[in-house]
Amino acid sequence: MKEIHIDKIRETVYDALLQINCELSNDVSEALLEGMKKEESEVGKSIFEDIVKNNNLAKEKQIPICQDTGMVVAFVNLGQDVHVVGGNISWAINQALKDAYKDGYFRKSVVSDPIERKNSMDNVPAVIHYDIVDGDEIEILLTAKGFGSENMSRLKMLKPSEGEKGVVDFVTETVSLAGPNACPPLFIGIGIGGTMEKAALLSKQALLRNANELNTDPYYADLEKKLLDRLNKLGIGPMGLGGRTTVLGVNIMTYPTHIAGLPVAVNICCHVNRHIKVKV
Amino acid sequence: MKEIIVDLPLDEDVISSLKAGDRVLLNGTIYTARDAAHKKMVEEMEKGRPLPIDIKNQTIYYAGPCPAKPGDIIGSIGPTTAGRMDSYAPRLIEKGLKGMIGKGERDDAVIDAMRKHKAVYFGAVGGAGALLKESVVSAEVVAYEELGTEAIRRLKVEGFPAVVIIDSSGENLYKTQAKKYKRTLED
Ligand code: SF4
Numbered sequence: 001m002k003e004i005h006i007d008k009i010r011e012t013v014y015d016a017l018l019q020i021n022c023e024l025s026n027d028v029s030e031a032l033l034e035g036m037k038k039e040e041s042e043v044g045k046s047i048f049e050d051i052v053k054n055n056n057l058a059k060e061k062q063i064p065i066c067q068d069t070g071m072v073v074a075f076v077n078l079g080q081d082v083h084v085v086g087g088n089i090s091w092a093i094n095q096a097l098k099d100a101y102k103d104g105y106f107r108k109s110v111v112s113d114p115i116e117r118k119n120s121m122d123n124v125p126a127v128i129h130y131d132i133v134d135g136d137e138i139e140i141l142l143t144a145k146g147f148g149s150e151n152m153s154r155l156k157m158l159k160p161s162e163g164e165k166g167v168v169d170f171v172t173e174t175v176s177l178a179g180p181n182a183c184p185p186l187f188i189g190i191g192i193g194g195t196m197e198k199a200a201l202l203s204k205q206a207l208l209r210n211a212n213e214l215n216t217d218p219y220y221a222d223l224e225k226k227l228l229d230r231l232n233k234l235g236i237g238p239m240g241l242g243g244r245t246t247v248l249g250v251n252i253m254t255y256p257t258h259i260a261g262l263p264v265a266v267n268i269c270c271h272v273n274r275h276i277k278v279k280v
Numbered sequence: 281m282k283e284i285i286v287d288l289p290l291d292e293d294v295i296s297s298l299k300a301g302d303r304v305l306l307n308g309t310i311y312t313a314r315d316a317a318h319k320k321m322v323e324e325m326e327k328g329r330p331l332p333i334d335i336k337n338q339t340i341y342y343a344g345p346c347p348a349k350p351g352d353i354i355g356s357i358g359p360t361t362a363g364r365m366d367s368y369a370p371r372l373i374e375k376g377l378k379g380m381i382g383k384g385e386r387d388d389a390v391i392d393a394m395r396k397h398k399a400v401y402f403g404a405v406g407g408a409g410a411l412l413k414e415s416v417v418s419a420e421v422v423a424y425e426e427l428g429t430e431a432i433r434r435l436k437v438e439g440f441p442a443v444v445i446i447d448s449s450g451e452n453l454y455k456t457q458a459k460k461y462k463r464t465l466e467d
Contacts, residue, residue, distance in 0.1 A: 041461060043443075047405055050441070054411035058356070067346045067356040067409035067429075105355055107346040107429050117316070119428045148361050148383070148406060172465065180454055181361045181384035183406030235462030239405055240384070241443065242457030272407045 001083045002136040004280055006092040009084075009138065012280050013074070013096035016142050018104045020274040021069050023059045027210040028187075028273045031248040035185050035238075044243030051238070051271060062104075066183075066272045069106035070144035072097050072126035073204060079135035090128050093140075098122045109147070129201065138280040141208045149186065149270040152178035155200055158262040167192060167264050168227065174266040175231050175247065180240020183270035187211055187249045188231070191265040194255035202253040203267035208275045211249035224250045249273075283441070289337040290378045295398050298444050300451040304402065306415075306440040310341045310381065314360050316430040317423070318368040325371060332423035333432060335372055339379030344429035345419075346409070354419040354435070356409030359383040362401070366390050373397050381442055385454060395450040402442040403453075415440040 024032075032055070036048035058065040074093055078084075101108060101123040110124065111117040133139075154174045158166040171190060178186065189209075191202025214221035227250045237243025248271065257263060286294060288308030298304070311333055313321070321331055342362050346355025362369075362382030369380065370393035378399050383406040386394075394401065404412055415437045423432040445453045 043457075050405050050408050050411060054405070054408040057414070058410035061410070063349065063352075063410050063413070064346050064356040065410055066407045067344065067358050068360070069346065105347045105349045107344060107355070109344075109429070119430070121428060146407075151361070179385060179458075180403070180406075181363060183383065230465055233463040233465055235458040235460065237458065237461055239403065239443075240454050240458065241403075242459075242461045244461060270407050 001081055003083050003085050004138060006084060006086040006089060009089060009280050010092040010096045012278050013093050013140060013142065014100045016276045016278050017072065017097060017100035017144065020142065020276050021064045021104060021106055021144055022062050024055055024065065024272070025275060027212050029055065031211045032271060035245040035248050039238065039243050039245045041237055041241070041243035043241050044238045044245065047238035047241065064104070064106055065274075066146060067107055068109060068146040068148065069101065069123070070146045070274065071110055072123070073143050073145055074126050074128045075141040075205060075208065076128060076130045077133045077139040078130060079137045080132050081136040082138055093126055093128055094124045097126050098124050139277065140280065141277050142275065143208055144274045146183070146270055146272060149178070149182035149268040152182040153203070153265070153267045155196065155263070155265040157196065158264055160260065160262050162262060164223065166262065168230065170264050171227055171266050172230060172234070174268070176234055178268050179236055182268050183272070184236055184240055185238055185245050185248045185271050187269040187271070187273045188227070188247055188251070189267040189269065190250065190252045191267070192252060192254045192263070193257040194263060195257075196263055198255055199263035199265040200267070202255060203265035206251035206253040207267055207269050207273065208277070209251045209253070211251070211273065213251070215252050220252045220254060224252050288339050288379065290339065290400065292398065295378060295400055295448050298400050298447055300444050300447045300453040300456070302444040304442050304444065306402070306442055307438055308436070310339045310435050310437055310440075311335075311422070312341045312343045312345065312433040312435060314342050314344050314430050315364055316427045317432050318365050320424055322368045322371055331375070336376035337378050339381065340372070340377060341435070342380065342382035345433070354413055354416050357413050357416065358409035359404040359406055362386055369393065373399050386446060391446060391450050391452070394446060394448060398448045400444060400448055401446040403445040404440070404442045412440065
């Protein structure tokens with residue numbers, strides 16, 4: 001059995017969090033440049049320019065792209081032939097998060113209790129999901145999720161008879177309601193199937209996939225393209241000031257579901273779509 | 281499009297001249313306040329106590345910055361969603377607040393108060409915190425330090441770029457612009 005020390009996990013997560021808050025991944029930067037090319041509105045174009053300027057500045061000065069450095073979500077795919085030594089993985093991730101947010105001068109946006117609302121002052125804890133997979137590696141997918149867009153996300157238990165049309169309508173309605181609040185242009189993660197919580201998880205995982213990577217199933221790849229086209233007819237545009245580019249990417253993930261149900265979750269992400277996949 | 285230079289605090293003539301869609305560069309003093317600071321301010325008002333800052337004629341920026349790196353004035357600072365302050369904003373507008381900077385829709389009660397008391401809602405580019413930080417020339421915490429990023433800060437800005445989203449007549453840019461680009465969705 002391969003041994004992996006938690007210090008290695010801690011270092012990897014620390015570096016990844018410092019990086020994603022100051023520098024966008026290539027798929028997201030490219031999607032922004034593509035969007036800028038397509039935008040017809042003059043105001044929309046100038047907002048794209050500001051966004052690109054902002055992102056370059058953040059990278060060059062190593063300062064956060066957006067002041068909302070988010071709540072950290074981690075998906076840990078733990079190879080079943082790995083033996084983790086030196087302590088607890090969740091502890092290591094949270095410790096890395098605490099250190100990265102302090103050393104990076106990132107904003108502390110987490111409150112320790114949802115009703116009492118006292119800031120934890122260290123952005124801890126992360127939301128951590130685990131999966132056991134084959135192999136002797138640990139793969140960690142990370143995002144720093146901003147809440148302007150998280151707040152506009154929705155979930156609905158559709159009737160099976162509503163089918164594809166039900167899904168398309170619900171996604172369209174959700175993006176339309178998000179409007180300018182979610183910092184458009186947006187990325188849309190959609191989870192279809194499973195149970196209530198599974199659909200929600202899938203929608204977050206969909207946002208962690210590369211923005212330009214289509215679903216491997218041709219039916220869903222086609223639905224992703226159709227939705228992208230449809231959502232860009234809403235006219236919301238960059239900053240909500242009108243335009244052709246409301247959405248830069250749509251990713252769908254699915255799971256088998258019950259004969260009686262069709263859960264759909266729509267996780268909305270702003271143009272500051274911070275994600276990374278690292279291996280330990 | 282040409283930007284209009286706007287000095288803060290806003291004066292009455294300027295407020296009435298600003299129209300939804302105008303691109304502006306703001307110069308002068310603004311105060312940051314978001315969820316927690318608004319809750320506290322309104323609680324103080326309900327108890328009949330004075331506010332920690334005199335908001336008469338002032339502009340509030342709905343924002344919570346990142347901490348400043350050594351040698352910097354402030355960290356990244358872009359707008360947060362204004363709608364979360366809608367339940368508090370009319371009370372502050374009645375007390376003399378003249379400008380708000382944020383992102384996203386406002387509710388009818390806020391727009392009514394803006395129309396009645398002549399106030400302006402500006403939008404800044406959401407997610408452009410690193411760029412907006414550049415126009416901040418000084419920053420100090422003036423109230424509720426214990427709230428961390430949510431404390432009230434007095435900022436001096438020079439050339440802070442914004443767009444008039446809702447003007448003092450209630451005209452709303454979000455409503456008029458998205459319509460221009462909306463196409464019919466075939467089923
Ligand atoms: S929604 Fe995204 S871009 Fe907008 S403020 Fe939050 S993190 Fe920043």
